[in-house]
Amino acid sequence: MAVWPMARMRFKPSKLTLFISLTLLGFIFLLTPQNVTSRLNFAFISIFRFFLNVGSSAVYYQQTENSKASPYFVPRHEYDKLWVAFTNLQSQIGEQKKQIEELGKVRMTEPDPATGLVLAKVVNRRKQEFIINKGTDDGLVNGQYVLGDNAVIGIITQASADISSVRLITSSACKLAVKISAPDAEVYFNGTIAGDDKNGAKIPNVPKKYDIKEGYYVYAAATPGFLQSPRIIGRVSKCVADQSNPVLWEIDIAPAYNFDNLTDVAVIVLKTGIN
Amino acid sequence: MRWLRFTLLLLFIAVLQSSTVMNIFALTDRHIKPNIFLILLVYFAINCDSYNAIITSFALGFAADLAGSVMGPHIISYGLTGVAVAYVRNIILMKKTGQQAAAIFAAGIFVELIAVLLTGFKASGLAKADGMEIFAVAVYSAILWFMLKWPLTAAGKWTGAGIFHFGARQAGR
Numbered sequence: 001m002a003v004w005p006m007a008r009m010r011f012k013p014s015k016l017t018l019f020i021s022l023t024l025l026g027f028i029f030l031l032t033p034q035n036v037t038s039r040l041n042f043a044f045i046s047i048f049r050f051f052l053n054v055g056s057s058a059v060y061y062q063q064t065e066n067s068k069a070s071p072y073f074v075p076r077h078e079y080d081k082l083w084v085a086f087t088n089l090q091s092q093i094g095e096q097k098k099q100i101e102e103l104g105k106v107r108m109t110e111p112d113p114a115t116g117l118v119l120a121k122v123v124n125r126r127k128q129e130f131i132i133n134k135g136t137d138d139g140l141v142n143g144q145y146v147l148g149d150n151a152v153i154g155i156i157t158q159a160s161a162d163i164s165s166v167r168l169i170t171s172s173a174c175k176l177a178v179k180i181s182a183p184d185a186e187v188y189f190n191g192t193i194a195g196d197d198k199n200g201a202k203i204p205n206v207p208k209k210y211d212i213k214e215g216y217y218v219y220a221a222a223t224p225g226f227l228q229s230p231r232i233i234g235r236v237s238k239c240v241a242d243q244s245n246p247v248l249w250e251i252d253i254a255p256a257y258n259f260d261n262l263t264d265v266a267v268i269v270l271k272t273g274i275n
Numbered sequence: 276m277r278w279l280r281f282t283l284l285l286l287f288i289a290v291l292q293s294s295t296v297m298n299i300f301a302l303t304d305r306h307i308k309p310n311i312f313l314i315l316l317v318y319f320a321i322n323c324d325s326y327n328a329i330i331t332s333f334a335l336g337f338a339a340d341l342a343g344s345v346m347g348p349h350i351i352s353y354g355l356t357g358v359a360v361a362y363v364r365n366i367i368l369m370k371k372t373g374q375q376a377a378a379i380f381a382a383g384i385f386v387e388l389i390a391v392l393l394t395g396f397k398a399s400g401l402a403k404a405d406g407m408e409i410f411a412v413a414v415y416s417a418i419l420w421f422m423l424k425w426p427l428t429a430a431g432k433w434t435g436a437g438i439f440h441f442g443a444r445q446a447g448r
Contacts, residue, residue, distance in 0.1 A: 015326055022333040022354055029340070030347030034398045037346035044289070044341045052294045125295050127306055129344070158344075165344070197405065198304040260298075 042163040045131050049123040084151040084256045087217050087232040117266040128171030135162045139269045145227050147266045151256035152220040152231045170195040177221040203251040212239050218253050232256055276327050277435040284434055285338045293342040307411045309419045312339045316353055317379045320360035321369050322437030332357020348393035352386045376417040383413025
């Protein structure tokens with residue numbers, strides 16, 4: 001009776017079988033819903049988060065340390081923080097005309113008591129995307145606005161239990177309703193912002209009849225269930241006639257922050273559960 | 276191939292590729308970065324036998340997806356491209372660095388075109404078909420091959436690729 005040498009038997013498919021099997025595996029991953037497969041991406045980030053973020057924090061703290069050299073020097077990120085706080089307060093004056101002094105004392109607070117903030121750390125920076133260390137366990141859901149020191153920097157696009165992905169406003173995939181503030185006329189012009197996939201964003205299809213100038217502030221418009229009052233996004237850095245359509249403006253927006261300096265963010269979470 | 280070492284190398288590259296350290300190499304305001312997975316794809320496709328080239332190509336695609344946002348597109352695109360490069364290697368040896376750089380450039384275009392197409396199929400919001408960027412990454416990766424050839428070849432040999440040529444492996448089986 002023949003005895004099979006079991007210990008020496010090795011399963012080795014042919015090249016064609018191997019190729020087809022691995023291709024099929026790829027298609028299985030491809031056809032599995034994104035909210036399921038994104039757990040693998042988030043697990044990878046969760047495991048290696050320390051190594052993924054090495055460098056960015058160092059840059060941030062190095063800049064902070066350098067700023068201590070002179071008592072008369074205000075670091076760029078500190079200036080941005082103050083400027084954002086100032087413009088948010090201006091917006092609230094326009095919106096509510098009340099309690100500006102109280103709001104000015106409280107950093108990173110929303111005017112509406114139904115709104116809460118979930119503070120999170122940036123654990124990974126991708127192109128036009130942040131990965132943060134808070135997820136659905138903390139009440140995060142897709143579409144929520146994310147603040148970097150009070151300015152809107154993006155929205156939640158994917159959320160797992162303890163980690164989420166933030167699409168930055170500089171991404172063309174991030175589209176938000178905005179208001180352009182015209183302080184001299186005390187009016188707002190509505191529009192939709194979309195990133196330029198570089199370091200800024202654009203507001204397309206704004207008619208030229210609106211008197212918009214460089215330097216005007218751009219706010220994320222209040223959105224039911226997500227944002228209770230306008231929040232600063234940035235300012236108009238360029239406003240010229242659209243070359244392809246002369247009746248429209250070509251508006252470029254410079255974000256309020258250099259995203260490289262951000263290590264912490266806050267997500268606006270409505271406690272009432274409207275969303 | 277020493278598959279445990281290959282897995283460790285893959286993990287290291289996945290972490291490196293998605294870490295902020297890579298921002299050092301970013302060019303222009305589009306943040307064009309080299310794609311190390313791509314360089315490794317061509318390296319292993321050239322230096323492994325076609326059987327191992329199939330496995331390494333799909334494994335690199337899996338790692339690229341893991342380090343990215345969407346699972347699936349790169350597994351398929353890297354798999355197809357790696358196998359194609361491995362079969363082209365049977366016709367053209369690609370021993371010169373310039374030829375290898377050209378293969379990296381061509382593979383870079385091919386890989387990303389397929390990946391963008393498949394990403395759009397799965398998660399349209401995450402697919403960005405920027406032809407200029409695909410071209411720039413492929414060129415950057417190909418140029419970087421001239422500088423990274425020595426360390427990556429050393430890493431490749433550590434995993435057992437490119438050592439057992441001229442029938443040594445076949446004799447051992």
